[in-house]
Amino acid sequence: MTAAPRPSPEECKVLPAGALRDRFAVVTGAGSGIGRAVTLRLVELGASVMGVGRRAERLAETAALAGHRFTYRALDIRHEPPDFLAELAELDLLVNNAGGQFIAPAAEISRRGFDAVLDLNLTAQAALLQAARPGLAARGGRVVNLSLSAPDRGIPGLVHSAAARAGIAALTRSLARQWPAIKLFCLAPGTVLTAGVGEELPPEELAGIVERTPLGRDTSLDEVAEWVAALGCGIADAVSGALIEVDGGSGLVAAAALAG
């Protein structure tokens, strides 16, 4: 199968200049991969961004690229209380991007391993949402939770992460009902060829997963960044609670078939 050509970075930039002027966003995991790309696009569109992550040196690299409208806090969302969010009187956009897991057969995942992945991808993110609620509600704010596509269909090798991501999708829908002043979304980007995913799977396995998606393609960083920015804009005003899969159609295919 011949895949459709990917849009160029410039073709992905569909939002007008200044679309996020005067907006204030918090992006977790802003020191690498998707979080950095999202941060740079939000800043380019006029927003001010506070980035969060454990490694200050990675956040400082993002700061050097983003310029003066980017500040950062080096902290661990699993082990530190989300006071930095509770202190914000006003917040337009929270991008819950920090996350991840390890790939292992279910039988080899210990209780501590399961807890660590549930904590990072569900419980810690729920705590961030609770802390951010007043600031978000004050501004009619939005939340984008990064997720995996079709977590409810099962993902062999990622049972802990699939459980957490199905949980965050349910949390997103439930909060969208309970907090009508805030719009919440899950964005599932399929396979994005970041250094982070490269540490989880060797290149040949990743290439196979990408090839077996219905569209035969990965999702670019520029596409993910533009989708997140769009969810922070007026165009997303009539949407809440949705899981949006920007995944080359991989959510349509059982994960076991993708893994080969």
Ligand SMILES: CCCCCCCCC/C=C/C(=O)SCCNC(=O)CCNC(=O)[C@H](O)C(C)(C)COP(=O)(O)OP(=O)(O)OC[C@H]1O[C@@H](n2cnc3c(N)ncnc32)[C@H](O)[C@@H]1OP(=O)(O)O
């Ligand atoms: C296939 C189809 C794909 C199909 C599709 C695949 C597409 C994938 C798309 C997703 C892409 C991404 O997410 S990209 C993001 C990539 N980056 C990451 O995922 C990195 C994130 N990882 C982390 O932050 C951490 O490692 C995290 C998982 C939270 C664990 O944090 P901690 O530091 O607290 O944990 P540790 O102290 O190291 O370990 C806690 C327990 O976990 C266990 N543990 C840790 N690594 C383990 C491992 N590889 N195998 C077993 N068990 C492990 C340890 O043994 C401990 O248990 P005991 O031994 O009992 O003490």
Ligand SMILES: NC(=O)C1=CN([C@@H]2O[C@H](COP(=O)(O)OP(=O)(O)OC[C@H]3O[C@@H](n4cnc5c(N)ncnc54)[C@H](OP(=O)(O)O)[C@@H]3O)[C@@H](O)[C@H]2O)C=CC1
């Ligand atoms: N790449 C892909 O194909 C896909 C990725 N995703 C999801 O998108 C998100 C970003 O992935 P990607 O950019 O590829 O991978 P990265 O590994 O580059 O991103 C993870 C980010 O989260 C931060 N982070 C991890 N743990 C913590 C913590 N405890 N406290 C604070 N920050 C933390 C990391 O920074 P630091 O280590 O400095 O703390 C890092 O910046 C993840 O949630 C991932 O699961 C979803 C589907 C596909």
